[in-house]
Amino acid sequence: EDKVVQSPLSLVVHEGDTVTLNCSYEVTNFRSLLWYKQEKKAPTFLFMLTSSGIEKKSGRLSSILDKKELSSILNITATQTGDSAIYLCAVALLPAQGGSEKLVFGKGMKLTVNP
């Protein structure tokens, strides 16, 4: 069974701290790994990683995929209260013959940044 595991499931930090979110996976036919941020409503896309060792960065957020270790990390530096959200990790699987790409989500990680 395809599985995506995020850790920790929740974290409380103070503004200015640096946090690292972990995502590990056991899947067949890996295609890509995606990170989403979910505040009060819709998940919004952060990063997509398809090649091992390549870092994606956007401002204070960065992510790396380690295909050897079957994992990814999402780093947030100099956290702000606006970073408080649920962070979702998902793995896209290559489709079976005639089928569609399948996306498997982790349970999500709730980050709370206190002022």
Added chain:
Amino acid sequence: NAGVTQTPKFQVLKTGQSMTLQCAQDMNHEYMSWYRQDPGMGLRLIHYSVGAGITDQGEVPNGYNVSRSTTEDFPLRLLSAAPSQTSVYFCASRPFKGVLHSPLHFGNGTRLTVT
């Protein structure tokens, strides 16, 4: 540019009632899908469609029906609501044909309570 629009935002049903959750997108995306999000369970795929006239089951399809008569619309029907269907429902879309890697675009969700 509206993106993915879901209606209603909130709904309360009694056990046994039926209803349709609406989803529309204006991005000409071939792929559309429905997820439910429950505490501690992450996002789970209910049904998906890769184009008008084509639908398929996801991970948790029981109790739900879908149809795709147009590219823009992908309604989700609950034929006989049960308390176990209390959840937050998200519709999501992305390009499909000719696109290898593309993240999902989510609607803002429908919070459904079945009493």
